Amino acid sequence: MDLTHCSLNSITVRSASLPELVALAAAHGFGGIGLWRDSYTGIGAAQAARHARTADLRVTSVCRGGMFPQPTAEQRARTHDDNLRAIDEAHTLGADCLVLVCGPAHDRDQAGARAQIADGIAALLDHAGGAGVRLAIEPMHPMMAADRSAITSLGEAVDLVERFASPWVGLTVDTYHVWWDIALPDLLKRAADSLYSVQLADWVLPIQGQLSSRGMPGDGHIDMPGFVELTRSVGYGGMIEVEVLSDRWWATPPADVAQAAAEALRQIPERAGQQPDPETPAESC
Amino acid sequence: MDLTHCSLNSITVRSASLPELVALAAAHGFGGIGLWRDSYTGIGAAQAARHARTADLRVTSVCRGGMFPQPTAEQRARTHDDNLRAIDEAHTLGADCLVLVCGPAHDRDQAGARAQIADGIAALLDHAGGAGVRLAIEPMHPMMAADRSAITSLGEAVDLVERFASPWVGLTVDTYHVWWDIALPDLLKRAADSLYSVQLADWVLPIQGQLSSRGMPGDGHIDMPGFVELTRSVGYGGMIEVEVLSDRWWATPPADVAQAAAEALRQIPERAGQQPDPETPAESC
Numbered sequence: 001m002d003l004t005h006c007s008l009n010s011i012t013v014r015s016a017s018l019p020e021l022v023a024l025a026a027a028h029g030f031g032g033i034g035l036w037r038d039s040y041t042g043i044g045a046a047q048a049a050r051h052a053r054t055a056d057l058r059v060t061s062v063c064r065g066g067m068f069p070q071p072t073a074e075q076r077a078r079t080h081d082d083n084l085r086a087i088d089e090a091h092t093l094g095a096d097c098l099v100l101v102c103g104p105a106h107d108r109d110q111a112g113a114r115a116q117i118a119d120g121i122a123a124l125l126d127h128a129g130g131a132g133v134r135l136a137i138e139p140m141h142p143m144m145a146a147d148r149s150a151i152t153s154l155g156e157a158v159d160l161v162e163r164f165a166s167p168w169v170g171l172t173v174d175t176y177h178v179w180w181d182i183a184l185p186d187l188l189k190r191a192a193d194s195l196y197s198v199q200l201a202d203w204v205l206p207i208q209g210q211l212s213s214r215g216m217p218g219d220g221h222i223d224m225p226g227f228v229e230l231t232r233s234v235g236y237g238g239m240i241e242v243e244v245l246s247d248r249w250w251a252t253p254p255a256d257v258a259q260a261a262a263e264a265l266r267q268i269p270e271r272a273g274q275q276p277d278p279e280t281p282a283e284s285c
Numbered sequence: 286m287d288l289t290h291c292s293l294n295s296i297t298v299r300s301a302s303l304p305e306l307v308a309l310a311a312a313h314g315f316g317g318i319g320l321w322r323d324s325y326t327g328i329g330a331a332q333a334a335r336h337a338r339t340a341d342l343r344v345t346s347v348c349r350g351g352m353f354p355q356p357t358a359e360q361r362a363r364t365h366d367d368n369l370r371a372i373d374e375a376h377t378l379g380a381d382c383l384v385l386v387c388g389p390a391h392d393r394d395q396a397g398a399r400a401q402i403a404d405g406i407a408a409l410l411d412h413a414g415g416a417g418v419r420l421a422i423e424p425m426h427p428m429m430a431a432d433r434s435a436i437t438s439l440g441e442a443v444d445l446v447e448r449f450a451s452p453w454v455g456l457t458v459d460t461y462h463v464w465w466d467i468a469l470p471d472l473l474k475r476a477a478d479s480l481y482s483v484q485l486a487d488w489v490l491p492i493q494g495q496l497s498s499r500g501m502p503g504d505g506h507i508d509m510p511g512f513v514e515l516t517r518s519v520g521y522g523g524m525i526e527v528e529v530l531s532d533r534w535w536a537t538p539p540a541d542v543a544q545a546a547a548e549a550l551r552q553i554p555e556r557a558g559q560q561p562d563p564e565t566p567a568e569s570c
Contacts, residue, residue, distance in 0.1 A: 105506075108506060108508040108511075109508070110467070114467065142427050145506070146505070146506040150465075152466070153467070155468075181437070181438070182438070182441045205495065207428060207492055207494060207495040208493070209493070223395070
């Protein structure tokens with residue numbers, strides 16, 4: 001792939017400061033950066049936005065809002081307030097979307113968690129629309145059902161997005177979370193108009209902890225060229241992010257990780273016409 | 286649950302010999318045992334069958350056949366031959382079913398793996414029917430997609446079973462593999478007549494390796510009573526197995542593990558009428 005069509009997520013180079021992340025992304029010719037909120041906590045979203053703009057880097061995602069299921073009404077209210085702040089930050093950053101990691105069940109109540117997730121997203125719609133920030137539900141790998149999200153498959157996420165039928169609710173799809181699904185091609189077709197963010201990480205063995213065992217694209221078991229082609233074939237025109245949560249790569253100097261990520265993305269073929277689309281609601285608001 | 290409705294899987298007490306497993310199951314009042322093939326390799330299936338019969342224990346499952354996707358025709362032929370032997374062993378043991386762990390993809394080709402799985406099962410049907418052994422496709426947790434099975438969801442497994450429409454092809458459903466699925470209740474309803482085996486293990490964190498991080502029922506995040514009730518409500522009449530692959534429990538003396546498993550199962554409520562059904566094709570042949 002042409003790196004101008006790609007984005008470097010902050011968590012991939014976790015120990016880099018925001019200015020270092022921006023410098024690394026710019027040096028390798030990335031077109032954008034994805035930001036976990038902790039990457040700009042120190043300097044604030046406005047200052048982070050200036051850094052990105054100065055380097056001509058688009059902010060492709062902010063991670064995260066979500067965590068909707070909470071055991072008490074008070075905790076749900078606090079979570080809601082934090083989600084409003086996340087929307088404001090994504091607006092300030094001009095991000096393509098705010099990623100929603102929807103949160104796990106409490107007390108083994110999956111159905112209850114899913115109901116709280118739907119309610120929690122509904123309660124954000126007015127604020128998201130007012131800020132021009134698209135909410136991107138991220139289906140998470142079922143390995144993370146107990147600690148990250150009760151939304152455990154792309155099918156479930158697409159169903160949820162279709163129920164909202166809102167221009168402010170769509171999807172982020174990460175290879176790592178969905179690659180195993182026999183319905184992946186069909187679901188991506190259904191999701192096409194709601195695909196706000198696409199992320200890459202590879203599945204490498206053994207799994208050492210459910211969160212940070214991920215591999216650089218090409219190092220594992222996932223057909224990365226097939227996945228990228230699939231997203232382009234259904235019309236996804238945005239950038240493709242590399243987001244690798246990995247104890248191994250986190251122990252490596254960020255400059256080396258950025259270099260490895262850039263090389264990994266360049267290895268993935270990109271056919272003519274597979275270009276990002278500069279027009280998105282997040283920019284035009 | 287009444288332990289006469291339950292079965293103790295050999296892998297739960299991995300270091301026990303087959304006579305020790307039988308003695309432990311009988312001492313706690315289990316109605317059956319599930320056998321991994323390595324549990325009787327030393328003494329042979331016929332001798333293992335005599336042990337079980339003498340203790341009045343039903344053999345609820347044999348694990349495993351499968352591993353259908355192979356890189357060469359020669360390896361596929363060898364795997365096929367081994368699967369025929371597994372069917373013969375399940376027949377000798379009078380087992381309720383032979384569990385199929387279908388195998389992962391090679392060269393990142395999920396679709397190719399799925400085709401080889403379907404072909405591989407089809408090639409076993411005559412032998413299974415002749416031996417009166419039911420083949421139970423086990424959908425595996427997506428965490429095991431790269432090393433255990435390309436059949437990664439209950440929905441995919443039910444679709445496959447329905448395509449065969451054979452009295453010799455059904456399902457084994459293990460809480461650990463399917464608990465995260467929003468469609469679980471609907472899929473179990475669809476699977477009802479094909480449910481040959483039900484197994485329990487709990488989801489405990491953190492995950493330390495994709496295979497053997499499992500918990501004793503009740504120790505983790507899965508709604509065990511809800512799952513058991515669901516299987517009974519759709520008409521599953523067989524025994525319920527406890528199959529816990531766990532580094533932690535494997536480091537514990539088998540007698541203590543059997544005790545813990547028995548207590549865990551007794552904690553799960555069982556409503557009147559939730560009885561195992563003694564009639565199964567495997568027994569009547």
